[in-house]
Amino acid sequence: MIVDLVKEFSFEAAHRLTQVALDHKCARLHGHSFKCEVAVRGEVDPATGWFIDYAEITEAFEPIRLQLDHYYLNEIEGLANATSENLARWVWEKLEGLKGLHRVTIRETCAARCDYFGE
Ligand SMILES: [Zn+2]
Numbered sequence: 674m675i676v677d678l679v680k681e682f683s684f685e686a687a688h689r690l691t692q693v694a695l696d697h698k699c700a701r702l703h704g705h706s707f708k709c710e711v712a713v714r715g716e717v718d719p720a721t722g723w724f725i726d727y728a729e730i731t732e733a734f735e736p737i738r739l740q741l742d743h744y745y746l747n748e749i750e751g752l753a754n755a756t757s758e759n760l761a762r763w764v765w766e767k768l769e770g771l772k773g774l775h776r777v778t779i780r781e782t783c784a785a786r787c788d789y790f791g792e
Pocket of ligand 1: 688697705
């Protein structure tokens with residue numbers, strides 16, 4: 674039995690996009706209530722009835738959340754061009770030790786998200 678376990682986290686942060694036209698709205702400094710979903714995929718252990726403890730995902734993400742929450746993302750090493758895509762990869766790279774890491778999703782708004790699968 675293979676399952677995806679998903680946890681959603683949130684953080685507030687500012688950014689601007691550096692590779693868009695100057696009159697593009699995202700070129701201006703602005704903020705989002707970002708959502709980040711972390712999904713792990715793996716086989717359920719028949720003895721325990723679970724794949725991993727959800728708390729392992731939370732423990733892995735918490736140091737990342739502390740680096741992002743209420744910061745200007747463009748000033749963080751590796752996020753000079755703080756698109757959702759680059760942020761998803763940045764989070765993935767920080768989570769690479771997490772068992773079964775399958776997907777990192779970044780939501781800037783309710784209607785727009787980036788899913789990254791590590792490729
Ligand atoms: Zn934005």
